[in-house]
Each structure stands twice: as C-alpha cells, then as structure tokens.
Amino acid sequence: MNRIEQRLNQNISNGVKSFITYMTAGLPNYDTTKKLVKAQEEAGIDVIEIGVPFSDPIADGPVIQQASFEAIQNGATIDKTFAMMKELREENVNVPIVFMLYYNTILHYGPEEFAVQCKACGIDGLIVPDLPMEEQDELKTFLSDDTILIQLVSPVSNDRVDQILSDAKGFVYCVSSMGVTGQAADFHKEVKNYLSMIKSKSKIPVMMGFGIRDAKDVSPFISDIDGAIVGTHFIDLMRTSNYDSKVASDYVTKFKQDLNNTNK
Amino acid sequence: MxxxxxxxxxxxxxxxxxxxxxxxxxxxxxxxxxxxxxxxxxxxxxLKQYVGRETPLYYAQRLSEKYKTKIYLKREDLNHTGAHxxxxxxxxxxxxxxxxxxxxxxxxxxxxxxxxxxxxxxxxxxxxxxxxxxxxxxxxxxxxxxxxxxxxxxxxxxxxxxxxxxxxxxxxxxxxxxxxxxxxxxxxxxxxxxxxxxxKEFQSVISREAKKQHYEVEGRLPDVVMACVGGGSNSIGMFADFIEEKDVKLIGVEAAGKGIETGEHASAMALGKPGVLHGMKSYLLQDENGNVQLAHSISAGLDYPGVGPEHAFLKDSKRAEYVAVTDMEAMDALMELTRLEGIIPAIESAHAVAYACKYAANMTENQSMIVCLSGRGDKDVHTIADYLDGKGYLN
Structure with a gap:
C-alpha cells in the first residue's frame, strides 16, 4: 500500500486528524530541507509536501513565489531535489512525501522518466496545481501506486466533484479559498457547505488547505475534514526562526495536539 | 482530455x-x-464606428519599387488606440x-x-x-x-x-x-x-478585410502573408482567412533580439521546446531545469517566452513558416519605412517589415505580399530615440 494511504487511513482508524506541512525544496539549501524533514518526522507529521521550485508558480501567493525564487537563485533544481529525496530514503526517513510542482517541470523532464525517478526516490505522491483532470492522462499513464496523483477540488468545482473523486487516491485536497496560497484564513464564503459536501462524497481522507495558520483556523470545520495542510505560514515561520528545527518540530507537535483536542 | x-x-x-x-x-x-x-x-x-474599420490595405509604392515586388501593408496602425x-x-x-x-x-x-x-x-x-x-x-x-x-x-x-x-x-x-x-x-x-x-475569432477581421481588399486590387490571392509574432494575436488574425488557402505562404516573424546565437532573443519557435505556461501547452523558452527563460527583444510586445498554441500547430504541420529578425534589422526597417512611406510603425510591426524586405528577394515583380502593420510607433519614440543615440535600452 502507498505510504500516504497507509498513514492517513491508520489515523482515521485511530480517530486522529492528520497534519501536512509544505516547504520549498532547497530553501535556503538542501541540507536545511533535509534537517527540517527529519525534525518534522520525529515530531509526528503525517505527510510532508515538498515544493519543487518553478520560475512561474501561478497558483502561489507572494510568500511561496518568493521562496521559490530564492531557492532557484540558490541553485535548487528538480535533479537536486530527486537526489535529496534519495538520500533521505537511504537515511531511513519513512514519512510519506509528496512533491508539489508545476506541470512544466514534469513535461520538461519527460513524464515517463519523471515517474521512474519518483518511484526510485521514494516520492509517494504528486500535487500538480496546474493539471486539472482533463489534462492528467499524459502523466497518469506512467504512474503506479507507488506515486499517486493527488486530486484537488475547489469551492467552485460543483458538478466536477463526482468525476474528480471517482479517480482520487491518497487524499482529496480541498482548496479552501479562491485564488492562490497564503491568504490568511480568508476562506470561501461557502466553505463549510462545500467541505461537508466533499466529506459526504469522498471515500478517501479529506484534507483542507490554503490560508491555514493554526488549528483554530480549521476548528469550525473539524467534523468535515480529516486534517489540514499548512504551507505559507510554515514557510514564514521557518524564515523568521532562521530555519530552526526545534521551531519546526514544536509547531508540528502543537498543531497536531490542538487539531485533535478541538476534535474531542 | x-x-x-x-x-x-x-x-x-x-x-x-x-x-x-x-x-x-x-x-x-x-x-x-x-x-x-x-x-x-x-x-x-x-469596429466600424468606434475603431474606424475597415483599415486600408495600402500599396507601399516606394518600398515595393525598392524591393522589386508588390508589398501591401494592412494598416492596423490606423485603428483607434493605435494597434490591432x-x-x-x-x-x-x-x-x-x-x-x-x-x-x-x-x-x-x-x-x-x-x-x-x-x-x-x-x-x-x-x-x-x-x-x-x-x-x-x-x-x-x-x-x-x-x-x-x-x-x-x-x-x-x-x-x-x-x-x-x-x-x-x-x-x-x-x-x-x-x-x-x-x-x-x-x-x-x-x-x-x-x-x-x-x-483568433475577434482578430480574424484583419484577414477577412485584407483578402477582400487584395482581390479588389489584384483580382487574386496574395502570394505571401506576413506578420510579427510575440504571443501571436495580430499574426493569427492576419493568417486566419488564409489558412485554408494552401497557395498562400504564411510567414510569422519572431524577435531574434540581439541574435539567436546570443541567447538574448524571444524566438520560442526557433529554440523553444514544448512546455506549459499561462494555461497552455506550446513552444516555450526554457532552461535545462525546465524553468521559463527570459525573452529579450527591443520591442516590449514581442518580449514573450511562449507563443500561441495554434501557431505551434501551424509550425508543426508546416502550414506556416516562422523566422526571426534581430533588434537591429527591425530598427533599420522601422527607419526605412518611416523615410520611404511616411509611416512610423511600432517596433513590433517593424519586425515583419524587416523580413518582408528580406523575403522580397525570393519574389518576382508581379507577385505580392501582405504585411500586417499591427501598430503605430508613437509609443516607441523614446525607445527609438535612445536606440538612435546609441544609448541602448532597458531589459
């Protein structure tokens, strides 16, 4: 079974909500990224999203744009990100890891070769924000259950939801606001109805992301989701703490605790 | 899909x-x-009452005499607001x-x-x-x-x-x-x-008019139709009604900037690989890691690393040919058109004029080509002045 499915399903069985963070690969360098992955694994993170920096991140707000830009300036590339992943797996890091990246990076690499590398480097899933279901065939041909393509739904997906869910694996990524990442808790006005609609339809875990900073941001929706995803806020936190592992692991520990206390 | x-x-x-x-x-x-x-x-x-269409298909007599073929300019520069x-x-x-x-x-x-x-x-x-x-x-x-x-x-x-x-x-x-x-x-x-x-639909008025106008004067289709290509809006409009006319040669002119070999250019067709940017898959200038490369052109309107997807298709299916001219060639053509015809074109459009003058060598005196003069040069006078002073330009 895929590591993401295994972890999230186990959490559901145990009545535990899951937590996912996002960080940009190679920000400020790969050693730091590795150190932060390890610290979070130890703190009990469920899945880590690693952003592969791209020159034109159209689904991201200013914070992740800037993170992406700086990582590229510091030399981050897809090849180096694969190499880092390989090392992490060799160093017995077993936390489920998802790549968040834009389709051009995959297309340029070659979708077939890309899928092979993902499997070889232990990448459990992919989130490709500019690849709606209509455009996924080219990539999916080459993916196996080792690396699953995570489906995103938005508050305005409406009549598209059934078809998106019919093909979803791992978890369904519920985008909670319109626009881009990092708009502090400015959720869509219909977010509650939307989340409960998705939850009622989905056979797999439902994760909420975009604009979340701490567990109380999602507490009004806790019964409709299986967990939360934090990206922009986590990057801000890492920057202001000068990428301190202790700050990362404390944040993960606290978020998971609060998430599950809200739950009780 | x-x-x-x-x-x-x-x-x-x-x-x-x-x-x-x-x-x-x-x-x-x-x-x-x-x-x-x-x-x-x-x-x-x-389009008629506000923009001032139809725009003339002007026979550029002195340019034609110099280059020994019939050159018609589709005067999109005369539209309200100065371009197509x-x-x-x-x-x-x-x-x-x-x-x-x-x-x-x-x-x-x-x-x-x-x-x-x-x-x-x-x-x-x-x-x-x-x-x-x-x-x-x-x-x-x-x-x-x-x-x-x-x-x-x-x-x-x-x-x-x-x-x-x-x-x-x-x-x-x-x-x-x-x-x-x-x-x-x-x-x-x-x-x-x-x-x-x-x-394409809303720009196709360019070629519909031009085709009719050319028929009125020459009683036949043109041999060549040419337009500059950044993202490709004036060119797709200029090509639209001629795509099915297989005897008409279609040429898109991209910006070669300081020269294709310098790497400082905007020729997605010449050197781009298929990629995804701005919601479309098309030819795209990229570096070895799949990041989008910066385009370069003296013309801000051609300074784009991608190109419209139908152009990519027209290139692959060989229905249209895509070439590139440098900043310098475009500026020379701009000055030449200004002096010979009293028309100051936009630097974008000057790229098409430059290649038209080059391509004329392949044509006879009785053949004709239509060049889309997509815009006027008023907006460019500072850039032109700086260029002529040898001061270079931004970017």
Whole structure:
C-alpha cells in the first residue's frame, strides 16, 4: 500500500486528524530541507509536501513565489531535489512525501522518466496545481501506486466533484479559498457547505488547505475534514526562526495536539 | 482530455481546478455569442464606428519599387488606440457585458493591450485593472499615463523578470480569486482554451478585410502573408482567412533580439521546446531545469517566452513558416519605412517589415505580399530615440 494511504487511513482508524506541512525544496539549501524533514518526522507529521521550485508558480501567493525564487537563485533544481529525496530514503526517513510542482517541470523532464525517478526516490505522491483532470492522462499513464496523483477540488468545482473523486487516491485536497496560497484564513464564503459536501462524497481522507495558520483556523470545520495542510505560514515561520528545527518540530507537535483536542 | 481545447498536441487548459468552471462558462458564452447575429452585429458596429474599420490595405509604392515586388501593408496602425489590440478587446468586453460581469482585468507588455482594455472599459463603464511588469512600466510610460487617464488602475508587477510573463502570471492569480464577478481579457493568442480561439475569432477581421481588399486590387490571392509574432494575436488574425488557402505562404516573424546565437532573443519557435505556461501547452523558452527563460527583444510586445498554441500547430504541420529578425534589422526597417512611406510603425510591426524586405528577394515583380502593420510607433519614440543615440535600452 502507498505510504500516504497507509498513514492517513491508520489515523482515521485511530480517530486522529492528520497534519501536512509544505516547504520549498532547497530553501535556503538542501541540507536545511533535509534537517527540517527529519525534525518534522520525529515530531509526528503525517505527510510532508515538498515544493519543487518553478520560475512561474501561478497558483502561489507572494510568500511561496518568493521562496521559490530564492531557492532557484540558490541553485535548487528538480535533479537536486530527486537526489535529496534519495538520500533521505537511504537515511531511513519513512514519512510519506509528496512533491508539489508545476506541470512544466514534469513535461520538461519527460513524464515517463519523471515517474521512474519518483518511484526510485521514494516520492509517494504528486500535487500538480496546474493539471486539472482533463489534462492528467499524459502523466497518469506512467504512474503506479507507488506515486499517486493527488486530486484537488475547489469551492467552485460543483458538478466536477463526482468525476474528480471517482479517480482520487491518497487524499482529496480541498482548496479552501479562491485564488492562490497564503491568504490568511480568508476562506470561501461557502466553505463549510462545500467541505461537508466533499466529506459526504469522498471515500478517501479529506484534507483542507490554503490560508491555514493554526488549528483554530480549521476548528469550525473539524467534523468535515480529516486534517489540514499548512504551507505559507510554515514557510514564514521557518524564515523568521532562521530555519530552526526545534521551531519546526514544536509547531508540528502543537498543531497536531490542538487539531485533535478541538476534535474531542 | 478535452479534444476541442487542442490544436494538434498544443493548447489545452493547464489552470488550477478553481478556474475550470470559469473557463467552461466563458467557452459556452463565447460560442453562443458568436452564433448570435445580434452580438456579431454589435461587435461590427463598434469596429466600424468606434475603431474606424475597415483599415486600408495600402500599396507601399516606394518600398515595393525598392524591393522589386508588390508589398501591401494592412494598416492596423490606423485603428483607434493605435494597434490591432482593440479588435479583440471589443469582442471580449462585449462578451463580458453579455455575461453580466462588471469588472475586467488584463495583462499588458508594451501597454497596447492595456490601453485598448482601458479604452473598452471606459466605453462600457466597467472597472478595469491592468497588470504590467515594473520593467515595462518604466519603458512604456506614455501608455501607463493613457491607461490611468482612461480610469484604469495599473498594478506594477514585481516578481520574476518584471515583464509581460510575470504580469500574465499575476493576472491569472487574481482572476482565480475574483472570477465570480470579473472577466479576464487576454490580449494575445495565448492562455487556456477558449482564449486562443476567442482572440483568433475577434482578430480574424484583419484577414477577412485584407483578402477582400487584395482581390479588389489584384483580382487574386496574395502570394505571401506576413506578420510579427510575440504571443501571436495580430499574426493569427492576419493568417486566419488564409489558412485554408494552401497557395498562400504564411510567414510569422519572431524577435531574434540581439541574435539567436546570443541567447538574448524571444524566438520560442526557433529554440523553444514544448512546455506549459499561462494555461497552455506550446513552444516555450526554457532552461535545462525546465524553468521559463527570459525573452529579450527591443520591442516590449514581442518580449514573450511562449507563443500561441495554434501557431505551434501551424509550425508543426508546416502550414506556416516562422523566422526571426534581430533588434537591429527591425530598427533599420522601422527607419526605412518611416523615410520611404511616411509611416512610423511600432517596433513590433517593424519586425515583419524587416523580413518582408528580406523575403522580397525570393519574389518576382508581379507577385505580392501582405504585411500586417499591427501598430503605430508613437509609443516607441523614446525607445527609438535612445536606440538612435546609441544609448541602448532597458531589459
């Protein structure tokens, strides 16, 4: 079974909500990224999203744009990100890891070769924000259950939801606001109805992301989701703490605790 | 895969899930509109009474004499606001109105599409925001002033290369957030489907008129049709009615900047690989890691690392040929047209003129070609002056 499915399903069985963070690969360098992955694994993170920096991140707000830009300036590339992943797996890091990246990076690499590398480097899933279901065939041909393509739904997906869910694996990524990442808790006005609609339809875990900073941001929706995803806020936190592992692991520990206390 | 979104293997809808239903709504409204005689009548009313169409197909006599073939210029520079961009803006803004949208947003490079959109927004009483790269704001001050006079808000985009590519990124980001009440007017033949189709539809008036006008004078089709290509809006409009006329040679002229070999150019067709940017799959300038490369051209309107998907298809299917001319060749042609014909073309359009003069060597005196003079050079006088002074230019 895929590591993401295994972890999230186990959490559901145990009545535990899951937590996912996002960080940009190679920000400020790969050693730091590795150190932060390890610290979070130890703190009990469920899945880590690693952003592969791209020159034109159209689904991201200013914070992740800037993170992406700086990582590229510091030399981050897809090849180096694969190499880092390989090392992490060799160093017995077993936390489920998802790549968040834009389709051009995959297309340029070659979708077939890309899928092979993902499997070889232990990448459990992919989130490709500019690849709606209509455009996924080219990539999916080459993916196996080792690396699953995570489906995103938005508050305005409406009549598209059934078809998106019919093909979803791992978890369904519920985008909670319109626009881009990092708009502090400015959720869509219909977010509650939307989340409960998705939850009622989905056979797999439902994760909420975009604009979340701490567990109380999602507490009004806790019964409709299986967990939360934090990206922009986590990057801000890492920057202001000068990428301190202790700050990362404390944040993960606290978020998971609060998430599950809200739950009780 | 949504086949109708594709031109061969190019095109598609590479946008976030939250925009997919928006694109569907735009597509449905667009298809309905262009089959509604009332809509098309209104569109053509504004093209005639407001834009001043039809534009002349001018026989450039002195240029033709010098290059020993018949050169006709399709005078899109005579349109209201100074370029072909207004054709498409009026089509899209009428569509926006029909869809009940009260606000429009646009990206702009040289500022021509921004000015056209601000103009259309003023005409129809809509709120207008234009995204423009910080670098372009500096080199196209006059157009920034015009947009502001027209009541538009110009947002300076400071990310990436601070030019058209980044302005488009920011427009797409904003659109994803505000699509419920806002229409995004894309100015070039790029973007996710149906945008490339819409832009072609609303720009095809260029070739419809030119074909008829050429028949009136020459009694036949032209041998060659030529236009400059950045994203490809004037060229797709100039080609549209000739694509099915297999005897007419179609040539798109990209910007070779300082020279293809220097790496500082904007020739996606010459050196790009298929890639995905701004919601479409097409030829794209990229580095070895799959990041989008900065384009370079003295002309802000051609300074774009990609190209419209139908052009990519026309190239692959060999229906059209794509070539490139350098900054220097374009500026020489600009001066030559100015002195020989008394027409100061936009630097973008001067690229097409430059290649027309080169290509004329392959033609006889009785053959003819139509060159799309997509815009006038008023907006470029500072760049031209700096260039002539040997001061170089921004970018």
């Amino acid at each position: 949504n086949q109708k979104a594709y031109y061969g293997k190019f095109g598609g809808q590479y946008v976030s899930e939250s925009l997919m239903n928006t694109l569907k709504e735009v597509d449905e409204a667009f298809e309905e509109a262009i089959h509604d005689p009332k809509f098309m009548e209104e569109f053509h009313y504004y 961009k207004i054709n498409n803006v009026l089509g899209q803004i009428l569509l926006a109105k029909r869809m009940g949208k009260k606000k429009v947003i646009a990206e702009t490079g040289a500022g021509q599409h921004g000015v056209a959109t601000a103009t259309g927004a003023a005409l129809f009483g809509m709120e207008c925001t234009v995204f423009m790269g910080k670098e372009d704001i500096a080199r196209q001050k006059l157009n920034v002033m015009r947009m502001e006079m027209l009541g538009a808000k110009v947002v300076s985009v400071e990310s990436g290369s601070n030019t058209l590519k980044d302005a488009t990124n920011e427009a797409i980001r904003t659109w994803a957030k505000v699509a419920e009440d806002t229409f995004y007017i894309i100015g070039s033949a790029v973007g996710p489907y149906p945008y490339p189709k819409m832009v």
